Amino acid sequence: MAIGIRKQEKSTRAEQLRRKREKPAPRSLNWNSRAAAARPAAPQPAWEIRPRNGATRAQRMYNLPLADPGVEVQLPALTVSFSPRGLATILSGLACAGLLFLLTAPMFRVEAPVVRGLQYLSADSILTASDLPGANVFLIAPAHIEGEILRKIPAVRRASVAVDFSGAVTVTIQEREPIVLWVQEASSYWVDAEGVFFPALADRTDLVRLEVRETGLPIAFDGEADIDPAVIVHALELTVALPSGTQLIYDEGHGLGMMDPGGWMVYFGNSGSIDQKLDVYRRLMDSLGGRGVRPGMVSVENLRQPFYRR
Numbered sequence: 001m002a003i004g005i006r007k008q009e010k011s012t013r014a015e016q017l018r019r020k021r022e023k024p025a026p027r028s029l030n031w032n033s034r035a036a037a038a039r040p041a042a043p044q045p046a047w048e049i050r051p052r053n054g055a056t057r058a059q060r061m062y063n064l065p066l067a068d069p070g071v072e073v074q075l076p077a078l079t080v081s082f083s084p085r086g087l088a089t090i091l092s093g094l095a096c097a098g099l100l101f102l103l104t105a106p107m108f109r110v111e112a113p114v115v116r117g118l119q120y121l122s123a124d125s126i127l128t129a130s131d132l133p134g135a136n137v138f139l140i141a142p143a144h145i146e147g148e149i150l151r152k153i154p155a156v157r158r159a160s161v162a163v164d165f166s167g168a169v170t171v172t173i174q175e176r177e178p179i180v181l182w183v184q185e186a187s188s189y190w191v192d193a194e195g196v197f198f199p200a201l202a203d204r205t206d207l208v209r210l211e212v213r214e215t216g217l218p219i220a221f222d223g224e225a226d227i228d229p230a231v232i233v234h235a236l237e238l239t240v241a242l243p244s245g246t247q248l249i250y251d252e253g254h255g256l257g258m259m260d261p262g263g264w265m266v267y268f269g270n271s272g273s274i275d276q277k278l279d280v281y282r283r284l285m286d287s288l289g290g291r292g293v294r295p296g297m298v299s300v301e302n303l304r305q306p307f308y309r310r
Contacts, residue, residue, distance in 0.1 A: 110135050113169040120201035121155060126171060129153050130161070137167045149173075154198040154223045155190075179232055181207040182250075184216035193232055195225035208239050210248045210256075217252065230271050231256065237274040254301060262294070269301030280306055 063072045113132045115123040127133055129152040130145045142161035149159040149171075158174040176198060178190035188200045190207070197219045219226050234256055235248060242248075242258060249257045254267035268277050277300045284306055288295060295308040 110137060110140070110167070110169050113171055115171045115173060117173040117175070119175045121153065121173065121175060125153065126156075126173060130171060132161075132169055132171070137163060137169070140169065145171075150223050154196060154221045155201065156223075157192075178204065178207055180235055181209045182212070183209065184212040184219075189219065191227065191232060193229060195227040195229040195232060196223060197221065197226045208235050208248065210235055210250050213249055213251050228270065234268070234270055234272075234274070238268065241274050241278060254299060260298075264295050265297045267297070267299045267301055272301075272303065276303055284308065 061074050061076055063074055065072050110132050111134075113127060113130075115126050118126070126149060129149050131148070132140070132145065140161070140163050142163065145161045146159040149156055155176055156173055157176045160172040162170045162172070164170070176190070176192040176194075176196060178198075178200075179193055180191040181200065181204065182189045182191050182197065189197045190200050190204075191197055198221065217226060231250075238248060238256060238258070239246075246258050249259060249265065251257060251267065255270040257265055257267035260266050266281060268274065280303055281298065281300045284298065284300070288308065293308075293310070296310050298306070298308045300306045
């Protein structure tokens, strides 16, 4: 029994020495009862060199023969490739550059438009109203320019603008033909058969002269009729029926009239048969003369109700 005990003690001392020789385990800083799990190592980026545009292609070479026989020069062939997006960008840039050139190049600007059909108006007045000088031929809207000419110059009855392929611009004008010389408040105007007023542009002695008494008409000069065209027709009929040199008068309340050589006003209105009105007027004056009555005003505007005032 004693021998067995000593062997056990000896083996125990050897085990203790072996333990001392071993390094002590590091003290864990984890306060938890369980040991901290080992974290996996972070993946390291792998660098790989790849050729541009995929796999490298063998570059084409061209043999260029020289003057000496058997002597050649090898030159690389240049290849150009575009992506769809790059090609679209290039085309868009070219289109913008072309459009800018068309809109700003001096060769596409209107320098001297041709104006035709002028009788009393000047070409400068037509061009000023049209704003054509210096305009770009690609931005000209003929309908708009024609409307501007008619709106700004009432003496123009029609206007036509034509643009040639070469860039030449032609403006054709039809002026209004005056019939009546309308004198109102010391100003003279021309009136055509449509009743449109426009400034008198020349001295015309062949027109029907019509003087306005008291308050005249409001004149807009917008190319629209300022008076009923029937008044113009009635004035022409009176001019033909009355003796030459008779001065016609216009009154807004009574219409057309004249100054009788006896010194009184006679009004005929703005419509009706002039021959019948003149016949009624003569018979009425014969009746008044037989009674020794001298009127101050006679009206035959209404054939059924003629009257006079002293």
